[in-house]
Amino acid sequence: MTTSTHQPILQVRSLAKAFGGNKVLQDVSFDVQPGEIVGLLGPNGSGKSTLLNTITGFEAIDAGQVLLQGKSIGALPAHRIVSDEGVGRTFQLPSMPTKMSVIEVAMAAATKQHGFWGTLLNSRAARDAEAAARAKATALLDELLLTKVRDLPASALSGGQKKLLGIVCALMGEPRLLMLDEPTAGVHPNLRNDIVSALKRLNEQGMTLVVVEHDMHFIRELCTRCVVLDRGHIVASCAPAELAQNERVLQAYLGGGNKHKEAA
Template identity: 55%
Template sequence: MTSLLELDGIAIRYGGNTVLSGLTLSIDSGEIVGLLGPNGSGKSTVLNAVTGFTPLASGSIRFDGRRIDPLAPHRIAQRGIRRTFQLPSMPTRMSVLELTMTASSEHHQLCAALLRGRATRRIEHATHARASALLEQLKLTAVAHLPAASISGGQKKLLSIACAMMTEPKLLLLDEPTAGVHPNLRGELIDELRRIHGLGVTLVVIEHDMHFIRELCERCVVLDRGAAIANCKPAELDKNRRVLDAYLGRAHRTARPLEAP
């Protein structure tokens, strides 16, 4: 595999508080990597840094061989990186289908065509068909015409994935995709993410559901206090003393199965 994403000694500080401290991390093309750690360990900050929402104090980030940390978020997205958020905010005046269509690359072509006065029916039809297919795959067809802000929290998570996939990303970053999703749908979500991975998309997943991580991910990187303390297969987490210390505290005496705090 070739390295798709490279974080080289990145540090992020908020005032006097160091959130990430010289973090170095490499994600190969085609991997599914779980990004784990206790609350406050810096997981979401990593995603914010990669997508340009949080500037670096030091270090660099390269994607597909090119440095991206100086770029604005929309420029980074154009390179092929998409993300979902832990608490997605949805518009009140757009339907689920309309929002999904708006997220597409074709939508930007449609806007440009409208401005130039060109025919748009072909572009609109293709965008509608692709959005409808994604919503069907993510079990959102029944709510396609409802306001995006009115659907459940779990459905908003799935809608975020649909919007991200409308742009055919190379790298998809997911921030707690199972939070708010009904337990019965988590198996289907794993299947869908595997399908997306099968399309050639590299996945990085922040998640507290360890069963979900074990089922989906090939490798795990564990953060604690802004630094990487483990880089291993999911099956090796329970035997890693530094991971157990981070999650359970150094007062623990026996290693027990690692679960979310």
Template identity: 65%
Template sequence: MSALMQVNHLSKAFGGNQVLEDVSFSLDQGEILGLLGPNGSGKSTLLNTISGFTPIDHGTISIGTQRIDKLPTYQIINSGIARTFQLPNMPKKMSVLEVVMAAGTRSHGLFQSLFPSKRLRQVEQSDLAKATQLLDELLLTKVRNLPADALSGGQKKLLGIACALMGKPSVLMLDEPMAGVHPNLRQEIVETLTRLNQNGLSLIIIEHDMHFIRELCHRCIVLNRGTIVANCSPQELAHNEQVLEAYLGGGTHKLQEAV
């Protein structure tokens, strides 16, 4: 494996609150990296900085040889990075299929949308095929004509993944994909993410569900108060003293309960 993404000495503070401090790690091509840590340790902020939603104070973020830490969000998306959110908001007046199709339109850019052409119609046809396939893979075919806002919390998460995949990213970052998802759907999600990974997608996954982490992740990094305290295999987590200290020292998610 070779490094696809490199984060070096990244720091971020909100006012006097130092949320990320000197964070460095890499994501290898084809890797599934778990991002763990107690509540408030800076996991979502780290994803926000990588995806350009939150500007960084210090450090660098690169994809291959390209620095992306100063780029606007749409260019970061174009460089192949997609993400989902912990609590996805969905439009009330669009159907599930329309929301996925709109995510595809966003990835083609405004120019093509404003000046429709034969080429655009072809793109729309291929978007429809891709959206239909993704909805099928993410078990949303039955609800494709419902308003997106009417979906359950778990289904909204799946829809968020479908939208993120419309841009054909090389890195997908998921913020707690299993939270609120019915147990019956979990294995399907694991299998879908495994298949996507086998087809070349690299993943960074924030998750508190240790069964999911062990089943899916090749490696984990653990944040505690904004600093990386472990970078190891999922199997090594339960024996890592700094990890146990991070979780037992005040976090509400107790690692030992999960392992």
């Protein structure tokens, strides 16, 4: 998708986060434009997941700002960032309930429900909301290639299928920005290709994506730009094809040296 020259959908400004004396993020600043697919890279311990957690409200920020289309969201709790501001996210190791089917899990992720009393009283509005959630979940399960397993227990899915279901759940909230934490880690290569295709389709439909990932082949296939973290600092922001020529990236993320250039 062509990137926009209008206001960034996401602005991170001088973000800092520490756990005790460990400064995990230091003066982190970057923008994401509408329609971009940005890969967030870095070695283990560089602060990638903490950055996702602070942007999405799962960790409080110590300093700096997070703005969504110009509105500050840095002080909001996670549920408000998801339901009110439209930022969806997935997790590295999605945990699924054992007593709910795949479609039930997807429906439960809908953030726009009629409310407790409407459900309790079985009101017309509640029934309409449930029908709408079921229709939306059905369409998303089809889009993410999970129709054949929609009635299975969610906990019975493979690791890759659980990651696809995590994406479905994030999309049930109708986000304008989707943040994915290692969506292909531990996933079978065939299913990995399905995830790439599904994310490309979402982007073509207008979704902006930020993806934490270690798989450089996946990054080359999917991302339009990469932001690279090292020890809590951003050391590069460039196209995937430029990673192999960036010495700071080679030293920080790939370990440096010519022998790594082919991997990037």
